[in-house]
Amino acid sequence: xxxxxxxxxxxxxxxxxxxxxxxxxxxxxxxxxxxxxxxxxxxxxxxxxxxxxxxxxxxxxxxxxxxxxxxxxxxxxxxxxxxxxxxxxxxxxxxxxxxxxxxxxxxxxxxxxxxxxxxxxxx
Ligand SMILES: [Zn+2]
Numbered sequence: 001x002x003x004x005x006x007x008x009x010x011x012x013x014x015x016x017x018x019x020x021x022x023x024x025x026x027x028x029x030x031x032x033x034x035x036x037x038x039x040x041x042x043x044x045x046x047x048x049x050x051x052x053x054x055x056x057x058x059x060x061x062x063x064x065x066x067x068x069x070x071x072x073x074x075x076x077x078x079x080x081x082x083x084x085x086x087x088x089x090x091x092x093x094x095x096x097x098x099x100x101x102x103x104x105x106x107x108x109x110x111x112x113x114x115x116x117x118x119x120x121x122x123x
Pocket of ligand 1: 063
């Protein structure tokens with residue numbers, strides 16, 4: 001397969017597959033944690049092969065260091081700490097920090113912009 005961007009239909013299929021894999025990983029986690037870790041590695045392989053990102057819904061469900069599936073309260077903890085979401089992986093003790101101030105700011109900006117567009121359309 002050639003490198004570079006994939007056609008949209010291929011990306012759609014890849015996203016669907018990753019979604020299925022992560023849902024399975026979530027379902028299997030309590031009985032079979034090893035199986036869920038394997039599903040995450042399959043999903044990562046798909047994301048690399050098709051040059052797509054892991055769906056944002058699942059981006060926080062795996063460890064960025066050891067790539068194991070993280071289920072809050074079972075093998076990870078999520079804490080809010082000065083404008084950051086701290087996700088701690090109990091498998092390798094890696095701590096991921098995701099700032100959410102930027103997200104808040106972007107949301108606010110989008111709201112203002114949509115308001116301006118609406119206003120402009122009314123005039
Ligand atoms: Zn980890």
